[in-house]
Amino acid sequence: MRVPLIAGNWKMNTTVNEATGLVRAMRDELDKITDVERVICPPFVSLAPVKELLKDSTLKLGAQNLYFAEKGAYTGEISPLMVADLCEFVIIGHSERRHYFNETGEIVNKKVIAALKVGLKPILCIGERLDENEAGKTEDVLTGQLTSSLNGIDNLDGLVIAYEPVWAIGTGKAATGEWANKTIAFIRQHIAQLYDEKVAQEMRVLYGGSVTAANAAEFMQQPEIDGALVGGASLKATEFLSIVTQTSVFSTRK
């Protein structure tokens, strides 16, 4: 059985003070829900102080990005070793990075390889744009992104996939549970083709795109959906807690 996972992507929000305040506001309640893996991904500068706050907590920490080189003259970048020192997870290939920072499939692939090498669990984001969706190209886009991101990787070791249709991210227009479930089933099928059925069945695949406390149940009751990558709603303690709580309720019914 796949353990559900809810990850909060705080994006470029919160100062260190705000980040530690938000952790204090949600940590103790989130710690009561043990059948869902709970991950928060604050900005880099807050990772160390937040880690300190999570010393006695089961809440896990993730970074929002990394660079693929281990160290050296890459001004402003953060290496996999630095991330692994503080975090268990790392988001890779988020559509905002693909689109605003020109991250290609080849770069995403190098980042996934670099993360796995140091024992980090990548949350690999894939998803189609609105024009691709409307042109009926969703499956082709996802197949291409999976094939390029996982190129040359034999062992996926804890990697999680987040299906995040670009048109649903930060727009308030979430996909339907039915669409997300069907698309995630397709992703799992493609993983079985690239690897094998066991890898596909064990792989956690999340949905991401305007998940809130109000629509979480629609996604969490779907058999193929193993949790969510949550952006905006993860910045509100009560919203995030409600999403995790609803995930816990549905996980026992699946």
Ligand code: PEP
């Ligand atoms: C995200 O940042 O991955 C995301 C899904 O954002 P939002 O929940 O705000 O759409």
